[in-house]
Amino acid sequence: MLIGIPMRLYICLVCLLFSFSKNASAAVILQYHHVSETTPSSTSISPTLFEQHLDYLVQNKFEVVSLNKIIQTIKKGLPVSDNWVAITFDDGYKNVLTNAHEKLVARGFAYTIFVNPGLIDIRASGHLSWEQLNSMAKDNVEISNHSWDHLHMVRQLENESPTQWKERLKQNILMAEARIKEMTGQNNQVLVYPYGEFNSEIQKLLTELDFIGVGQHSGAVDEFTNLTRIPRFPANGIYAKLETLKTKLKTKAFEIVNYPDQPMITMDSNPEIIIGLNVKDFNLNQLVCYCGGEVMTPKWLSENKFKIKATQKLKPGRNKYICTARSIKQPEFYYWFSQPWMILNPDGSWYEEG
Missing domain, CATH: 2.60.40 (Immunoglobulin-like)
Incomplete structure (x- = not known):
C-alpha cells in the first residue's frame, strides 16, 4: 500500500485503475420471427438451422440470458458480459411454440416474444393464443409489447396533427401493455418498434411513458446503449446462416456520444x-x-x-x-x-x- 493513503481510498484507486484496464464488453440480442420451412423465407429460419444456432451457443459457452436482465444491467450503468446473448421473437407466431420452444427449454434458455394483443384477440391466423402464451410463460418466457396492431408508428394519418398522432401512439402502446398485463400478469414495458420504424418524437414518448424501445437495426449493446433505440441482430432470412451468426456474436458497441441529428x-x-x-x-x-x-x-x-x-x-x-x-x-x-x-x-x- 502507498504510504499516507488510507486503506479505503487505496482500494477505490485500485478498483478504478482496474476498471480502466478492462476490455469493453457488449452483449448481443438476436431477432427471429418464424421458425418454419413453410413461412415467408425473408422472415424465417428452418427448425434444423435454428437448432444449430442453439447448439453453437452451447458449444461456445455463451450464456443465454433474458432480455430484461440485459436491460436492467444497462439501466444500472453496469457492464454487460461479452458472452451474454438474448433471444427474441417478433409477432408471436405459433411456430415459435411448435418448432422452437422445446429446443430452448431443453437448453435452459430464456427468451422474449413480442406480441400484438389486437391480433391475438381476433385470433389472427398463425398467431399464438393467450392460453398458449401463458403456458410458455411458465418456462421463463418474457411476453412484451409490439404495439396493439403492428402499425407503422412513424406515419401520421391524413389530416392528423402531430399532437393527435402522438396521442394515438400513446394510447396504442398503453392499450397493448394493459392487455398483456391483464392476460399474462407480465408488465415489462419493453416495446419493439413494428417494422423497426421509429423517430426522435417516438423515442421521447417512450421516455415519458418509462418504456424501453427496441429496434431492428443491427449492433451490440453495452452500458452506454440508448434505451430507446436498442439494436438487435436479425438471425433469420438471409441472415440465418451459421457463419453469419458467428460474426454477430463477436461484436462490440461503439460508445456513442452524439447520435445523428438527421431525421430517420x-x-x-x-x-x-x-x-x-x-x-x-x-x-x-x-x-x-x-x-x-x-x-x-x-x-x-x-x-x-x-x-x-x-x-x-x-x-x-x-x-x-x-x-x-x-x-x-x-x-x-x-x-x-x-x-x-x-x-x-x-x-x-x-x-x-x-
Missing part, C-alpha cells in the same frame, strides 16, 4: 449523418461504413466525430448505414453501429410494402 424519415436519397463517439479501442483509419453494396470512407471532423454520406441513391423504403472497426485489444471482435433510414417516395408519399 427523409426524402433525401443520399442522407448524411454526423456521429460523435469516444475512440478508445480502435484505429480511426480502420473505421469503415457500408450502405448496401457501397463501401463508404468516413470523413473525420475531429478526433471523435465523423460524417458519412452514400454516393448511391437509396431506394424508397427501409435502408441502413453500417459502420464497423476492429478492436485493438481483442482483434477477433468488431465494433458495430447501424443507422436505419426510412426513405420516402420522391413526391413525399410513404413507400408501400413490397
